[in-house]
Amino acid sequence: MRIKILHIQVLPKLSGVQKVSLEIFKKLNNEKYDKYILFSDSIGYGDRAECIKEFEATGAKVLFSKLLKREIGISDFPALFELYKLCKREKFDIVHTNSTKPGIIGRIAAFVAGVPLVVHTVHGLSFHKFVKFPIWQFYWACEMIASCFCHKIIIVNKYYLKYFKWFKNKTCTIYNGVDYSKFPTSNINGYVEKHGRVNVLFVGRLDKPKNPLLLLEAARRLRITHPNVHFRLVGDGEYMEQCRRFISDNQLHDYVSLEGWRTNVYNYYQQSDIFAVPSIYEAFGIMFLEAGYYKLPVCSTTAEGIPEVVINNLTGVLCEPNDVDAFTKNLTLLIDNAELRKQMGENGHTRVTECFNSSIMVSEYLKIYKNGIRK
Known part of the structure; x- marks a missing residue:
């Protein structure tokens, strides 16, 4: 049986976070996986066309959301509902979110929609010592709440593990790698x-x-x-x-x-x-x-x-x-x-x-996919 997987990003450009998804998609067998990736349609940094081309070359279908934005705002609520409807309609087996904003909205939407495996990779945290404490508390609370709405949390370093002590049973470190x-x-x-x-x-x-x-x-x-x-x-x-x-x-x-x-x-x-x-x-x-x-x-x-x-x-x-x-x-x-x-x-x-080779990184992600989806 085929496995339907969606990665959710924000920026439609080939920077570090997107390259991680790209390396994973390259290794996913097209005969077993139907691959989708979703970007925000409201952000225009970098070479969008090149990004689309690279992902389509892996056999992935590229989707865009006009409601998903990088900044926090009122559009987050309709964006969450939009992602919920997408997950319900497409019946994804795996939803893998990346970075803070899609990680909060995407995890909640996918989990509530009943996606069997919701994975989130923490590529960065918005609560750090260079933000004021009330803002730090707000971002921390958002991350902790969203962490309840997923099955696996991947962290790209060991430094962040201290923030996820409540979720030890579903947290691990996978370092990034490149080909x-x-x-x-x-x-x-x-x-x-x-x-x-x-x-x-x-x-x-x-x-x-x-x-x-x-x-x-x-x-x-x-x-x-x-x-x-x-x-x-x-x-x-x-x-x-x-x-x-x-x-x-x-x-x-x-x-x-x-x-x-x-x-x-x-x-x-x-x-x-x-x-x-x-x-x-x-x-x-x-x-x-x-x-x-x-x-x-x-x-x-x-x-x-x-x-x-x-x-x-x-x-x-x-x-x-x-x-x-x-x-x-x-x-x-x-x-x-x-x-x-x-x-x-x-x-x-x-x-x-x-x-930090991509083969090491991807093999660890594939283990999580296979262990989470028994098909």
């Missing part, structure tokens, strides 16, 4: 300076969690003492205009490049020497795996799950979030030490290929 066999390999030498300069790369959404403005402040401080450095920020998001303004106000046009959203970022990794993302909260960070594969030492922070991926003083250097002095100091250390960059890059490559 490195698909990566171009014309240059994974690491530590190769281009045209006599050191290239520092940022890849990710230009938003509050990734904290790109701190990276730009570090660039401003380094411009005088290290003129042989160039920063490239690849990504888009709500902080794009603020980043443009900071670069303009501080006359950093020749020192910093805003590359915008790029579907294919591999050439940026291959042309860089250091990977720098000063996140203030980060559940995992698939971009750290991509950087590690291309032998780039990482300059980041100790936020949430990052130390489980990037090992301080082995594959990169970490500091406390929002500490611009320490971050700039760590970045300077890597810029000034080519041999250190090379060694950390080699260590990072070994670690990510051995510990």
Whole structure:
């Protein structure tokens, strides 16, 4: 008997969370599974067409919801009802939600609709030390309530386990992984300076969690003492205009490049020497795996799950979030030490290929699917 599975996401773009669903769909046998994925139809970041193409290539049917939005609002109630009706009509065997908003609405809708297996992957939490306590309480309460409406909770790090003590019987950690066999390999030498300069790369959404403005402040401080450095920020998001303004106000046009959203970022990794993302909260960070594969030492922070991926003083250097002095100091250390960059890059490559491979990740998810659905 065929198994009907729905993944629920928000952003119709190939960023980290969506790539996890994509890797799972690639491994699901088309002769056994009918695959569906649902995105919000109200969000336009990135290359939507490329995202649809990639999922359809796995045999999946791509659905869109005009009511499902990233922000909390009055549309959440009709969105919940819309997802409930979809689950009732299509009679899914598995509904797998990803991230906070679809995780709350989607879990409740699917569970109430009687879906046999409701799975949620926690790719990030909205309650953290950088939000005010009343807001923290609200988001925590939403997550705990929604956690009652599912059969399995997957967490992409061990750091978050402390928040789900009430749900130990249905909680486990599965680290994210990627398929490195698909990566171009014309240059994974690491530590190769281009045209006599050191290239520092940022890849990710230009938003509050990734904290790109701190990276730009570090660039401003380094411009005088290290003129042989160039920063490239690849990504888009709500902080794009603020980043443009900071670069303009501080006359950093020749020192910093805003590359915008790029579907294919591999050439940026291959042309860089250091990977720098000063996140203030980060559940995992698939971009750290991509950087590690291309032998780039990482300059980041100790936020949430990052130390489980990037090992301080082995594959990169970490500091406390929002500490611009320490971050700039760590970045300077890597810029000034080519041999250190090379060694950390080699260590990072070994670690990510051995510990964070998509085959390991997908096999764990398939076990959960098979154990939850006996057909």
